[in-house]
Each structure stands twice: as C-alpha cells, then as structure tokens.
Amino acid sequence: MSDLLTRVRRGAGEKGPGGPASGRPGRTPRDLVTPGLWLLLGLVLMLLPFYLEAFWLRAGLFAMAAAIGAIGLNLLTGATGQLSLGHAFFLAIGAYGYCVFAGDPDAGVVGFGMPPLLAMVLAVLLAGAAGGIFSPIAGRLRGAYLGIATLALIFIGQHVLFNAHDLTGGYNGRSVPPLDILGFTFDNERVMVASVPFQAVEKLWYLGLILLVLGALFARGILRSRPGRAMNAIRDHRIAAGVMGVPVARYRGAVFIISSMYAGLAGVLLALIFQRTVPSYFGLILALEYLAMIVIGGLGTVGGAVLGAFFVTVIPQVLTRYSEALPLVSAPGTGGVAPGEVSRYLYGAAVVAAVLFLPGGLVRLPAVLRARRARRRAGTTDTGNMEVPS
Amino acid sequence: MEAAILRVRGLAAGYGPVHALSSVSLEVPDGAVTAVLGGNGAGKSTLLRAVSGTLRFQGGAITGGTIEFAGERLDGRNAAQIVAAGVVQVPEGRQVFARMSVADNLRAGALGARHGRRGEQEARDRVLGLFPVLAERAHQRAGLLSGGEQQMLAMGRALMARPRLLLLDEPSLGLAPMMAARIADTVREINDQGTAVLLVEQNAALALGLASRAVVLENGTVALSGTADELAASDEVRRRYLGVGDEEAAADAEAGIRAEHDHSDGRPTLRRWVA
Amino acid sequence: SSKAEDDNTGGGGNAGNGDAGDGESLATGPGVTDDTISLGALTDMTGPYATLGVSITQAQQLYVKEVNEEGGVCERDLELTTRDHGYDASQAISAYNELEPNVLAYTQFIGSPFVTAIKDQVDSTDHAVIVAQAWTASLLGSEYIHMVGSTYDVETINAIDFLVDEKGLSEGDSIGHVYFEGDYGENALEGARYAAEELGLTISEQQIKPTDEDMTAQVGTLAREGVSAIIVSAGPRQAASVAGVAAAAGLNVPIIGNNSAFAPQLLATDAAPALLNEFYIAAPTLPIGSEEEGPSTLAEAYLAEYPDATLDNGVVAGWNAARLVTDALRIACDNNDLTREGVAAAMQELNDYDNAFGIVHDFSDPANPSSLESFILTPDTDTPGGLVVEREAFVSELAESFPRE
Amino acid sequence: MTTFLELLITGISLGSVYALIALGFVIIFKSTEVVNFAHASLLLAGGYFAVVSRDTLGFWLALLVGIAGAALLGMLLEFLIIRRYRGRDHSVLAIVTIGIDIVLITELARRIGPQIFSYRDPWGNTMMQLGPVSIPQTRVAAFVVAAALITVFLLAFRYTSWGVAMRAAAEDRGTAALMGVRLGWISASAWAVAGALAAVAALFLSIFPTTGLDRETGLIALKAFPAAIIGGLDSTTGALAGGLIVGVTQSLATGYQSELSFLGNGIGDLAPYLVMVVVLLIRPAGLFGTRELSRV
Amino acid sequence: MSHEVSGTPTDTTVLDTPPAPPRLEVIDLTVRFAGLTALDGVSFAVEPGSIHAVIGPNGAGKSTCFNVLSGVYRATSGSVRLGERELTGLAPERIAALGVARTFQNLALSDHATVADTMLLGRHRLTRTGFLAAGLRLPSAVREEARHHERMREIAAFLGLERYLGVPAGILPYGLQKLVELGRALCMEPEVLLLDEPIAGMTPTERRHVAGVIAAVRENLGVSVLLVEHDMGVVMRLADTVTVLDFGRRIAHGDPERVQNDPEVARAYLGTNGGAETSSATAFTGTPEPKTDPTAPPAGHPAPDTGAPEASDTPEGSPPDGPSDGGEAGATR
Numbered sequence A: 001m002s003d004l005l006t007r008v009r010r011g012a013g014e015k016g017p018g019g020p021a022s023g024r025p026g027r028t029p030r031d032l033v034t035p036g037l038w039l040l041l042g043l044v045l046m047l048l049p050f051y052l053e054a055f056w057l058r059a060g061l062f063a064m065a066a067a068i069g070a071i072g073l074n075l076l077t078g079a080t081g082q083l084s085l086g087h088a089f090f091l092a093i094g095a096y097g098y099c100v101f102a103g104d105p106d107a108g109v110v111g112f113g114m115p116p117l118l119a120m121v122l123a124v125l126l127a128g129a130a131g132g133i134f135s136p137i138a139g140r141l142r143g144a145y146l147g148i149a150t151l152a153l154i155f156i157g158q159h160v161l162f163n164a165h166d167l168t169g170g171y172n173g174r175s176v177p178p179l180d181i182l183g184f185t186f187d188n189e190r191v192m193v194a195s196v197p198f199q200a201v202e203k204l205w206y207l208g209l210i211l212l213v214l215g216a217l218f219a220r221g222i223l224r225s226r227p228g229r230a231m232n233a234i235r236d237h238r239i240a241a242g243v244m245g246v247p248v249a250r251y252r253g254a255v256f257i258i259s260s261m262y263a264g265l266a267g268v269l270l271a272l273i274f275q276r277t278v279p280s281y282f283g284l285i286l287a288l289e290y291l292a293m294i295v296i297g298g299l300g301t302v303g304g305a306v307l308g309a310f311f312v313t314v315i316p317q318v319l320t321r322y323s324e325a326l327p328l329v330s331a332p333g334t335g336g337v338a339p340g341e342v343s344r345y346l347y348g349a350a351v352v353a354a355v356l357f358l359p360g361g362l363v364r365l366p367a368v369l370r371a372r373r374a375r376r377r378a379g380t381t382d383t384g385n386m387e388v389p390s
Numbered sequence B: 001m002e003a004a005i006l007r008v009r010g011l012a013a014g015y016g017p018v019h020a021l022s023s024v025s026l027e028v029p030d031g032a033v034t035a036v037l038g039g040n041g042a043g044k045s046t047l048l049r050a051v052s053g054t055l056r057f058q059g060g061a062i063t064g065g066t067i068e069f070a071g072e073r074l075d076g077r078n079a080a081q082i083v084a085a086g087v088v089q090v091p092e093g094r095q096v097f098a099r100m101s102v103a104d105n106l107r108a109g110a111l112g113a114r115h116g117r118r119g120e121q122e123a124r125d126r127v128l129g130l131f132p133v134l135a136e137r138a139h140q141r142a143g144l145l146s147g148g149e150q151q152m153l154a155m156g157r158a159l160m161a162r163p164r165l166l167l168l169d170e171p172s173l174g175l176a177p178m179m180a181a182r183i184a185d186t187v188r189e190i191n192d193q194g195t196a197v198l199l200v201e202q203n204a205a206l207a208l209g210l211a212s213r214a215v216v217l218e219n220g221t222v223a224l225s226g227t228a229d230e231l232a233a234s235d236e237v238r239r240r241y242l243g244v245g246d247e248e249a250a251a252d253a254e255a256g257i258r259a260e261h262d263h264s265d266g267r268p269t270l271r272r273w274v275a
Numbered sequence C: 001s002s003k004a005e006d007d008n009t010g011g012g013g014n015a016g017n018g019d020a021g022d023g024e025s026l027a028t029g030p031g032v033t034d035d036t037i038s039l040g041a042l043t044d045m046t047g048p049y050a051t052l053g054v055s056i057t058q059a060q061q062l063y064v065k066e067v068n069e070e071g072g073v074c075e076r077d078l079e080l081t082t083r084d085h086g087y088d089a090s091q092a093i094s095a096y097n098e099l100e101p102n103v104l105a106y107t108q109f110i111g112s113p114f115v116t117a118i119k120d121q122v123d124s125t126d127h128a129v130i131v132a133q134a135w136t137a138s139l140l141g142s143e144y145i146h147m148v149g150s151t152y153d154v155e156t157i158n159a160i161d162f163l164v165d166e167k168g169l170s171e172g173d174s175i176g177h178v179y180f181e182g183d184y185g186e187n188a189l190e191g192a193r194y195a196a197e198e199l200g201l202t203i204s205e206q207q208i209k210p211t212d213e214d215m216t217a218q219v220g221t222l223a224r225e226g227v228s229a230i231i232v233s234a235g236p237r238q239a240a241s242v243a244g245v246a247a248a249a250g251l252n253v254p255i256i257g258n259n260s261a262f263a264p265q266l267l268a269t270d271a272a273p274a275l276l277n278e279f280y281i282a283a284p285t286l287p288i289g290s291e292e293e294g295p296s297t298l299a300e301a302y303l304a305e306y307p308d309a310t311l312d313n314g315v316v317a318g319w320n321a322a323r324l325v326t327d328a329l330r331i332a333c334d335n336n337d338l339t340r341e342g343v344a345a346a347m348q349e350l351n352d353y354d355n356a357f358g359i360v361h362d363f364s365d366p367a368n369p370s371s372l373e374s375f376i377l378t379p380d381t382d383t384p385g386g387l388v389v390e391r392e393a394f395v396s397e398l399a400e401s402f403p404r405e
Numbered sequence D: 001m002t003t004f005l006e007l008l009i010t011g012i013s014l015g016s017v018y019a020l021i022a023l024g025f026v027i028i029f030k031s032t033e034v035v036n037f038a039h040a041s042l043l044l045a046g047g048y049f050a051v052v053s054r055d056t057l058g059f060w061l062a063l064l065v066g067i068a069g070a071a072l073l074g075m076l077l078e079f080l081i082i083r084r085y086r087g088r089d090h091s092v093l094a095i096v097t098i099g100i101d102i103v104l105i106t107e108l109a110r111r112i113g114p115q116i117f118s119y120r121d122p123w124g125n126t127m128m129q130l131g132p133v134s135i136p137q138t139r140v141a142a143f144v145v146a147a148a149l150i151t152v153f154l155l156a157f158r159y160t161s162w163g164v165a166m167r168a169a170a171e172d173r174g175t176a177a178l179m180g181v182r183l184g185w186i187s188a189s190a191w192a193v194a195g196a197l198a199a200v201a202a203l204f205l206s207i208f209p210t211t212g213l214d215r216e217t218g219l220i221a222l223k224a225f226p227a228a229i230i231g232g233l234d235s236t237t238g239a240l241a242g243g244l245i246v247g248v249t250q251s252l253a254t255g256y257q258s259e260l261s262f263l264g265n266g267i268g269d270l271a272p273y274l275v276m277v278v279v280l281l282i283r284p285a286g287l288f289g290t291r292e293l294s295r296v
Numbered sequence E: 001m002s003h004e005v006s007g008t009p010t011d012t013t014v015l016d017t018p019p020a021p022p023r024l025e026v027i028d029l030t031v032r033f034a035g036l037t038a039l040d041g042v043s044f045a046v047e048p049g050s051i052h053a054v055i056g057p058n059g060a061g062k063s064t065c066f067n068v069l070s071g072v073y074r075a076t077s078g079s080v081r082l083g084e085r086e087l088t089g090l091a092p093e094r095i096a097a098l099g100v101a102r103t104f105q106n107l108a109l110s111d112h113a114t115v116a117d118t119m120l121l122g123r124h125r126l127t128r129t130g131f132l133a134a135g136l137r138l139p140s141a142v143r144e145e146a147r148h149h150e151r152m153r154e155i156a157a158f159l160g161l162e163r164y165l166g167v168p169a170g171i172l173p174y175g176l177q178k179l180v181e182l183g184r185a186l187c188m189e190p191e192v193l194l195l196d197e198p199i200a201g202m203t204p205t206e207r208r209h210v211a212g213v214i215a216a217v218r219e220n221l222g223v224s225v226l227l228v229e230h231d232m233g234v235v236m237r238l239a240d241t242v243t244v245l246d247f248g249r250r251i252a253h254g255d256p257e258r259v260q261n262d263p264e265v266a267r268a269y270l271g272t273n274g275g276a277e278t279s280s281a282t283a284f285t286g287t288p289e290p291k292t293d294p295t296a297p298p299a300g301h302p303a304p305d306t307g308a309p310e311a312s313d314t315p316e317g318s319p320p321d322g323p324s325d326g327g328e329a330g331a332t333r
C-alpha cells in the first residue's frame, strides 16, 4: 500500500468518529457514563407526573406525540430523502381512525365500538394502508415534486374531514373515546397514586413515554442496520442503490408506509390527549411544523426528531405561559408582540439557524461543542490531511 | 527563466479543520507549461482552487500567503474577478453543466470574459476546431456525454474565456490513450498560442512531457521543484510518480501483487464466502 | 415538592375557604381570593381570527378596568388573564387547561371546535362558565357554555324573513347562499334551508373557504341561476367581493350577511359603493355606532382607551360577554356562592337580561340561544363602526318554530 | 355553453394571476434549485409596501415601491440566508424557506393587523364584455401583464447571457464561478425578479374583484404550488400553462359545484390539487418540466 | 495471460475450488438514445472466471454496455444472458440478486456514510433483515449483522481499507474512494464483477495495488471480471480477452496481443501503432501525432444523428427507443 495511504491512515485512525458499524474499541469511561445518564433521565421522566402540574405534563405529552410523528417523518424525509409535506394527513388518519374504530356506535357519528387498544392498532395500520395507497405515486416522484404532491394530501384530507360528517363529525370534530387497556382507563377519573391524583394527563404520560421509547428504539434499529443503509443509499445515490441490490421502488414505498404508521400512532396519541379531534388542526401548518422539527433537530436521526419535536411544541407553550414575565413579549391585548408571534419568530428563525449554523441540527450540538473545545485545547496544530471534519 | 505570470508565496489553505496546504511557494512562467505532481490528497486541487478563488465552494479558505497574477494580488478576490483577470480553471472531474446543452455550456464558458460577440464567436470556432465532436453534440445535454466527451467539453468551455493562464486539474483522467494524447496536443497548442498553463496531473509522464518546469506536492507542501527534465530524472519521482525504476515492482501488475504480499502488513487472501 | 394533595383540600376543588371578608359565609371556588376574582380569556390574536380577537380582548380589558375602578365585584377586583392560542388546537386546549385551575369563569373563548373539544370536560368536571365567541348551534346544550344572542341558523332565518318582508322575495324565488365551510357557514345554511323550505324558496349553495377572496365564479353562477337575493355567511372580504362583483355584473339583488360578514374597514376600500347600495347585515345587537346609550357610551369609552382602534362588532361582543359574566358574578355574590356552580346558577337567573344593546336575553335555557331576535343593519360611512339599523330587532315566526333537537 | 365559456374566461383571467406567482417560483427554482415556500410572504410584502405608500405616493409610484420593495426583500433573503447555505441538498433549503416564511408572514400580519388596504387602482370595478361573457377589466389587465412578463422571461432565459448564467449557477455554483459567473448577482437577481413578480401578483390579487390587501392575502400563493408543479417546476412556459390550468379547473369546479356535489362541497379549491396529482401520475415532472436525467 | 503466477495461494487448505460462475453473454446488443446509437449490435461473451476487458475511445459505448448489464439502462434490442437467465428487462436489483456487481466510472458513493456502512450496503442482497426484524432487533437480525460485518471486515482488510471503516467515505482521497467502491462491489460476493475504469485517477503505486487486487479477486474467488479501462498497460497484463468498441460497434476482439496489433484498434483507439509494450506512460511521453481525427466518424460510419434532446424548456417526450429505468428514459439520480 502506498505510503500516501499510510499517511492518511495515521490521521484518520487516531480519531475516527466510530460510526455505527465501525469497529468498536474497548469500553472507555465515556461509554459507561452514557448508560448511566440515560438511566437517570428515564428515572426523572418517570417521576415527573408526581411533581409537574398538568399544564407541563400536557405540553410534554404533545411533544412526545409530536416526537413519534417526527421520527416517522425523519425516516422518510431525513433518511430516505423523500420530502413530505403531507404528514398531517396521516396524523389525521390515525386520530380519526381511532375514533371511528373505538367510537360509541350510537353517538350520531359512525363508531364501531371496538376495544380501544384494538382500535389503536387498527388506526395505526389504517394510516399505514393510506400511506401504501399513496406510495406508488410517491415512488414515481422526486424531490420538490413529491413534496408538493404530498401537499395535495393535506387538502384532500381537509376536504374529507370537513365533508364526511358521519365519520368525522365535521368542523367541530368528534370526541375521542378514552383508551382502555385491560380495564385500566386513561380518562379523567381521579386515581390516587402516592396521594397524587392521577387524571388523564398523568396516566397518558406513561403511555406516551412507552410509545415514544418503543418508537424511537424501533426507528433506531431500522436506521442502524440493513434497511437504514439501504434508505440512506436511496437518498444519496438512487441508481447505485438499485445496482447494489436495493429494490428502490419497494423500499421507498415501504418507508412511506412505515412513516405513515408513525404518523398514525402520533395521531392516536394526540387524539387521546385532546380528547377531541378537530379537522382544522391537521392542516398545512402542522405539516410544516413537522418539517421544522426534523430540520431543527437533525435530519435522518431519531434523536434529532425527538429534540426537534420538543423544541417546536414546547417553545410556544412556554412563551404563552410566561408571556407576562418575558421581556419584549407582551400580554395579549396590550399591544406589542404577542407570545404567539414570538414563538413563531423563534421557531422560524430556528429552522434557518439550524440549517445555516448547525448543519445536522440540535443533535449535533454536543459534538460540535466538544470538537470546538478540543480544537481550542489542541491549538491549530496540523493533524494531518485526513482529520475528520466535524 | 522568463518572467513569472503567477507567483504563489507561502500559501496555506484548508477546509475548516483540515489543513490541506502549508507554505506552498511556486512560480509559473509566462507562456510555459508548469506541472504539479503529487499523490492523492497531496493538495494539488486545493492549490488550483486557491488560485481560482473557488475554495469556498468546497468549504475551504486561504489561511495565509499571497497569490500574484501579472503583478496583481488574486487572493481576496472572488472567482468572477479572477476569471476577468484572465485565469480560468478546468475543474477536477470535469463538472460540466449536466442539464444544459453542449452549446450552452460553451456559452457559459464565455460569460466571465469580456471579449464581445465577435470574440465569443472566434473562441467558439477555435474550440469547435479543436473538438469537432462538440459541434456534433451541440444540442445534446452535457450530462449525457461520455466521460471523455465531457472532458473535451470542459476544456473547450474554459478556452471560451480566452484565458492568459489556464489551470488544468487532471485533464487526462479517464481518457482513452488517443484522447489523452489529443488533450496533450491541445495543451501544447494552447500554450504555443501564448497561454500559460498550470497543469495538475496524476499521469506524471504526460505532465513532464508537456511541462518545462514542475513541482511535486506532498502532504500539502512543495517537496521537490525544478525543470521537468530534472524531475523526470529524479529517482524519487521516477519511482513514485512515473511508476518506473523500482526494479522489483517494475510497473508490473503481477509484481505489484507479489510486492503487496511480501509486505509485512500481510494483506490476507480473500477466501470465497460460504453462506 | 410533589403534587400530593393534603386531605383537607382534596376533592372537587370547588369547596374553597369559607372565610369571606364580610362575616357571612361566602362560598368561593377556584380563582377567587380575598381580594380578586380571576377570569380567563382564550383568544386568537395571531391566527385567522386575530381581528376579532383583538377587539374582543381590548373591550373586555376595558370593561374589567372600569368595573375595578368602580370597586370591583363582591369587594374583589376582577383579574383577566388572556391567552392567545392563535387558533391552534393544541395551544387552545393547553391554554384552557392551564387557566382552568386558577379562574372562576371564562369571558371569552374563540374557536368553536376548541369549545366543543372541552365541552364534555366542562360539563362533567370543570363546571366553569364560558362565554363562547361563536354563535353556532352546536355549542348549545351545556349549562356552562353560553353565547350572547341568536345562533347563526336563527340569524339567517331572520335575514330571509327580512328579504321576504321588505325586499319582495316570494315563493318560487331562488336565493344564493355563499357560505364558509365549517360550522359557521354550515349552521347558517341549516337555517337557510329550513326557511327556504317553509317559504317555498330554493337555495343555490356556494361553499367557499376562508382563503377564497375572489367571488367572481360564485357570483357568476348565482347570476346565471337568476337568484333574487344573496346571503353571505362568510367573512367581510368575501361579502365585499360578492357585493362588488354582483354590482359590476349588473346583478342588482339585495345581499345580506351574517353578523361576521362585515367589518368597518371595508368602507375604506373600493367595495364601499357596492356595500352602500343594497347590503345588509343581520346581527344580535345594536351596532356600536348606534345613538342608544349602551353603544354610545361603549364607543366613547373604547376610543378613549384605544384611540387608534377600529370600532367593530368584536368590541360589542367582547364587552357584552364580559359584562354578562360580571353580572352573573354579582348575582352569585348576592347568593353567597362564588363557586363555579354558583356562577352557573346565577346565569340561569338571568332570564330577562337587558344588556343595553337593544335585545333582552334569557340565559335560563341551555338548549336555546339567549335570544332569537336580530337587528338588520346596513352600512353607513358616516357612522362610527360603519353600520346603522335598518330594521329594529325582531323575531321571524319561522325562527320561533325552528326545530331544535 | 355560455356558462362554460364564462367559467372558462373567468378561470383564465384568474389563472393568469396564478401564473405570475408560479413564474416567480420557477425562476427561483431554475436559478437556485430552491423551492421557495416563502413566496407567500414575498407576495404579501410586495402588497404591503405598495398599499402603505399608496396615500402619499399615488397608485403608480406606490406600485413601483411595492415591486422594488419585494425585489429588495427577495435579494436580501438570498443574500442573508440562501447564499450562506453550504450543503448540497436543496430540499433542506426548501425547508429553510418555510422558516423564512413563518417569520415574515408573522411580522407582516402583525403590521397589517385588522386593516384591509385598498389600492384604489385606475381600473376600478369596470367589467369588460367579451362576447356573451363579462369579466372584470382588472383581470384582463392581469392576463395581459402576465402573458407579457412570461414571454419576456422565456426569451431572456433562452437567449441572454443572464439566462445562461442563471442556469449554470443553478446546476453547480462552484463551477459556474469558475466560468466567471457573478454568482451573487445572478441568484440575487433571480430572487429580486421573483419578488417583483410576486408584488405584481399581489396587486392583481387585492384589487377588484377582491376587496383589498389584508393579512391573509399571501395565502393565495398556495394556489401557485399546483400551478408550478403542473407546468413543471423548471419551465417558464409551464408556469403559464399551469397557472391557467389551475385557474380554469378551479373556476369550472366551482361553477359546476352542484353537478359535482357527490364529491362534497367546496370542491373548487381541491380540484387543482386533484388535477396536479393526475398530471404527476402521467408526467412525473409536470407538463413542460425536464425530466431529471443523469447517467452513471 | 499468465494468471498462474498471480496471487500466491497461501493457504490452500481453505481454498476449495470455487464453483465457476455462469457465462455472461452479450448478444447483438443495441442501445439507442434519442437519435444516437450508443451500442450497435455488439456481441461478446465473458468466459467463466476470466478477465474480459472492453476498451475503446471515449464515447464508444462501454459504460452504456455496463449500464445495460446492470439494469440501469434498458436495451433497445438484443439480449444479455447470465448462464440461462435473460438479464435484459430485469430491474437493477434483480440483476444484482443474480450476482452481478459493478463499480462506477464516476464515483457513486454517499459522502456521509462511513466506509463500513458503504461496504455493508453491498451485502444487501445477501442479507434478509427487514424493517420489522431490524426495528425489533430480533436475534436473527443481530446475528446476521455480526456475521456480515465480520465478512465485510475481511474484505476491507483484503483491500487495505480496514483503517478507514469508521471514516465517512466522502472525505477520503479519490483513490481510496475508488477502492471503497470496489470493496462495496466485492461485498456483494459477485459472480460477475463489472469494473468501470477502476484505476483511473490513481497514482502508479495505487494502480499497482488495485491491479493486484483485481487479479487476486479473480484468482481467489474465481469470479468473472468485465473491465473497462484506458490504462493499456494494465489491460494488457490483466485481461484474458479484449473486446474493442468504437462508435458503439465492435471493431476487434480476441486476446490482448492480437487486439493490440490490430491496425483498426490502433487507428481508432491507441493513436499509435502501439507496440505490445505500450504503457499508458510511454504513450504520452512521446509526441504522438494522431494520424486521423479521432473524433470524426470513420469513413462509412454514419455520423450519429444529433437531433437529440431539445433545449431545456421544451417538453421532452421519452425517446421511443430510449433506455429505461423503471419506465423512464435515462437514468435519474
């Protein structure tokens, strides 16, 4: 092997980023710290319902539901490179599907009165099926064309939601039957746990956590192994992916379906939190918010989707809540900039800033900071031509 | 040595944290061909990009040193100004405008130079004379040309600007022997018409055959420099870049394999995989 | 510290501490302290209904200020906490729930889907009185959720009655109805269909979206169908476009809109001539520009407080709603029951309630609107708020007979 | 038959306004490969600049201010944001423009508040008689202006160096720079042109038969998405065709609403999207768009 | 050529004689693009386990031929057979599944994917883990991943890439990137390996290395190799058979010696009367004076009609006889 290659090797070997599939060196202290941190985080999350007021729990739940949906979108847009502006449509299918399947048969709107857990599963499958119906179209279109074609889904969806009164309840939506798992109902009935009253939000909190963790692990599993590699290959070089044996069209279709199922699950969870589904919610703004989430958080990664979802959903709530206390923000009706406006400025700007200054999104922030610190410590010594750019 | 048209002094450049060039100095005499040799990743393309002001499109920047062209500083100017000054680069890997027609690619080549319609027409005639295939394919989309055709287009496009200094980044890459020879002829022809050429080539034999002077870049710095003949005679260059002179390997594929095997890094034999 | 509840405050949250200042035992609920009564307002100041939301909110803030200057209610100051939800479901529901533990009642809630969304929760657990800023029949039926004035269906029936009585429509004629998708338009359409059937008229339905601003196609269709009048259950811009296009196309028929189909800003646009010709608005109150005492004092006070603001029907709606809640609070105070149930009960007592805006309301029957009466208004450039009364408050017989399940 | 004709003409006149907006999309897409979701805000901004200066400057000058303002804003966006993007994936930039749009629309809506601004244009409410059909004079003006502008840009793209430079820059900025293309100027000019066109569209969208400019006016830019896609995102001819198709579809679907009632109410707004989906099924790059071709 | 010298079989015990791959046969293959015939009735066969070179001037149709073989383009007429199987008309992934692997003339790598992930992509056809198994991390999936990871490391070690496994492919120097592409193709455990200019743009040392690798691959694995390369030195030494294309037609065929001395080949391709020892290097250092204009069509050859695609603004129908990629003409990125 040429010595040029050897030189290069020196630079890279020292501090390869250790990608997912690369050889894993022996455990370093950092490797042990991380599981500890995760454990701690898990514990804190488990305890939150005992301390946080319902407002924050609800905000957290919205964020969890959004995170599930964003993970799905990130599989599609981030990892496979298929721009979708129609995610809200699949959220709506999940939400309304659940209501229809679980709904009370005698309540004026169509309801099959199924056990809620079954309805939940069916709603997710229904969303997947809807994605499946659209996937042949998705498979044919590229880039911006696909993005705008999915926009049609939003408009079709809204049209149906407003018009199919029997199914959807029309403009004012329909109420959401509470989830019930083996006789335990996630409703507002107060249950005392350690003398803390548990109502719907507290109960749903745990459901949300479980679904989010499972959804995240599942997506991570996909991304880090065979299907994930194929998806990335399709994004980066479609022709090469095909030549390497990846059935491109089938994969694109499959990812579309999976992404829709994530959206469906997020929709069900949202419906359970709202306790009512309203059509106006599932509009273009929502779809754009999901895109903002994955860009702010980081395209193509599970962590990015989760971080972005929390950023986009929690910021407006915080700003609204503390509108009186924040500088520059004024309470409604007093003139000046309203909190709703501030949060829109903020997350609009965050999208721009994330792309321009933090490519890779919020998930990359720790790595970028660490690299910067390391560089500062090391000065600007030449570390060879092959140093991995951060 | 004639007056240098391009003077690079103490040039340092990098891509963010990557340092690609450090204190590179060289001079390109007017009206002559100067070759830059070096292995993969030695910084050859970086040098050309620094001169043509296009480093920033790869996320890089000049971090030190000066570049002077015909007595004027180039560093700090933008690419368009550099083209206007008469320095034009043919980028590595051709980079034709894939979705534009061949004719429009050539028109694009004339954008930066201000020679008027007449000048453009003359330039076009010259280019089409050099590469008749471009006339045949005038309306085809450039991205659909074969590799060699794209290389011709890239050269032709650069010549449309009628440069005083032409920067060529690996023009023979992927060319059939005859085509490579033709490119070599073209370089010589252009040079004869008074255009100075800074030629980056992996194919050292080709480069040294064309050039009057050459430098060898290694690891981002100038390792050797001298006249082409001096370098061609140097053992180091012969062994590393001309692929000759290593008595054992002797530019022989089989010997290459043996050499690899004799190496102590012990590259294993690949066995057939059984599922 | 954890949210663990002490045993003595556990339970419904409406028990409250009994030690009211004046010695008598005043029961108090959430949001009531020794010196304040907290009220909530859920508004849209950054979304599609921002125009309405700003007027309503400012009027309510003004009202609260005036009440407090006069000594408050039940020896307590009113405190109005406003949350802007930007017409977003998650924000609206969050905001409702955020305020819920801390307020006694809501003087404002914009967005009928969101009100519907929390309706069950209000009826079953929260019991907070809410005055909704949407006049759709779907919100009826809760003893806690109220609207001031007739619903859109009734309003539309009254409007058709006006057309028949005074604009010469008769059996066999056809009316165009341009309406928004969603419950405002659809509720109005229900009224229109009922009236049309009863009167032997036909309705030519044109559904539009809030984003449609050019009514050429719709009016063209109506013109071809030879309608004798047009009802607009849409926003001000759509109404203006309908009027403008109809006038330009020579379709000279009366046009009547619901309360939300007019904004005084329209009179500064090119649509003004068309609107001043044969355009009417059915409304559940006197216009703000009326000479009557209620409107004129409000207009004066409002402009004093917000000199740059526009006087529109949102101001009236906001003021009336705040005033209604306050009056209910006063009754509840007299009843020594300043709990949510107490306020709800007080609302029921308001069965002959004159809010000085021309119509007497009855809030005792949750299944029916507080009034079936409508004014018919017409634009007028010289009047503040841009509307004057064309026909005094009346109830169409059809509105009385309109079946409500 | 008259009905159909009338709907057709109404649709064409409306469609020509959509075409103006779509043309802006297309120019930005052609020169920077960015799908500009911030077009709605450019449109609203152009309108806003014009209407707020209407009283002091009079109609024509105010219109000029609107056009110049939107052009400047477009250039500014390009200069401050689009140009700073280092990555290669243009769909990420599309999402960036969504971010821009959110910020700008919020700011403009806040400034506009509850007002409805009138241009008080010279055409007024006059209708023109075309055979049996009467249509607003403003729409005839819109059609003429749109057709003229589109022809100009079609020719410019094909035959001027500006067009060549723009296409070169769209493909590969780095290589275009090697050709001496002044990249900054090129993409800034594309954004400026798109802004200017949007401002022109804003004018036609807020005068008769529409009531005036208010905070919601920008939303109409949404109609230009299907228009641009139906025509093909990189085709100026396509922008015109797409705009007209969207306008006509919408007008016909609205006009025959009662016949189409089985599809639900308000099909008029949905119809362009349905047409778009059908077109894409048959031609994945729109009617006039170039199919993306590449070789390995 | 003398492949008995190459690749010293070090460990004969594990080298069970590989089963011969099926014969690859190209029969009368024609590919036309709107108005341009890129391949015109070309026929040749790749004998099992041989190295077969395709050479020819730029634009002769070599890559086009590869694109048909790998399913990226659809042939206008003619057929390609791998053993009994007909390849024309199959989608790329179906062809890959039959054991046809290729590299690309211009790199086709993901910039951000690590070398390891890039190479593992090549294992796609050999692995089964689907979305469900991957998402749930089923033991079968974990086992499969580990096993193939192991093999991927072996191949990387064989190529000398093991140090870069964790590095994004995009930041490697060109030569290494080409090697990664080769590694990715080898990871497919191909029966037939199509190499499109595998050593273009490399230093002499790297060229030697890669040439050695190619010889060793054939030797160790017994795969057939179809090679497009302009470095005549390497072609002459590696190839068993050479097919020469010019303007889409086969102008010569046979063993390297013969082909090199064929005057037609010298005229159309080599540009000299190329002696047997002509290496790419010496071909340039001399002052070759092409006798004929290499780009002009040879006498009697119809000039390609270039009424091809229009300027970008016109609708472009799919050329009726164009190549197809899942129903669309041309390849699309």
Ligand SMILES: Nc1ncnc2c1ncn2[C@@H]1O[C@H](COP(=O)(O)OP(=O)(O)OP(=O)(O)O)[C@@H](O)[C@H]1O
Residues within 6 Å of the ligand: A385, A386, A389, B015, B018, B019, B020, B038, B039, B040, B041, B042, B043, B044, B045, B046, B047, B058, B059, B092, B202, E171, E172, E173, E174, E175
């Ligand atoms: N866009 C880039 N970002 C980061 N690093 C880069 C970039 N381009 C080049 N480099 C690094 O800079 C160094 C010099 O690269 P350069 O392309 O100048 O080499 P070269 O001599 O032209 O090599 P080759 O013969 O492969 O073309 C290499 O280590 C390379 O990895």
Ligand SMILES: Nc1ncnc2c1ncn2[C@@H]1O[C@H](COP(=O)(O)OP(=O)(O)OP(=O)(O)O)[C@@H](O)[C@H]1O
Residues within 6 Å of the ligand: B144, B145, B146, B147, B148, B149, B174, B176, D294, D295, E033, E034, E036, E037, E038, E056, E057, E058, E059, E060, E061, E062, E063, E064, E065, E105, E330, E331
């Ligand atoms: N998708 C396509 N559409 C139209 N023409 C094409 C397409 N692909 C290739 N061609 C044309 O077919 C001819 C053969 O191209 P090909 O890439 O096969 O040449 P090649 O032999 O590989 O040349 P090189 O050695 O330069 O790579 C060229 O003239 C090229 O322009």
Ligand SMILES: [Mg+2]
Residues within 6 Å of the ligand: B044, B045, B046, B092, B169
């Ligand atoms: Mg280079």
Ligand SMILES: [Mg+2]
Residues within 6 Å of the ligand: B146, B147, E062, E063, E064, E105, E196
């Ligand atoms: Mg080729």
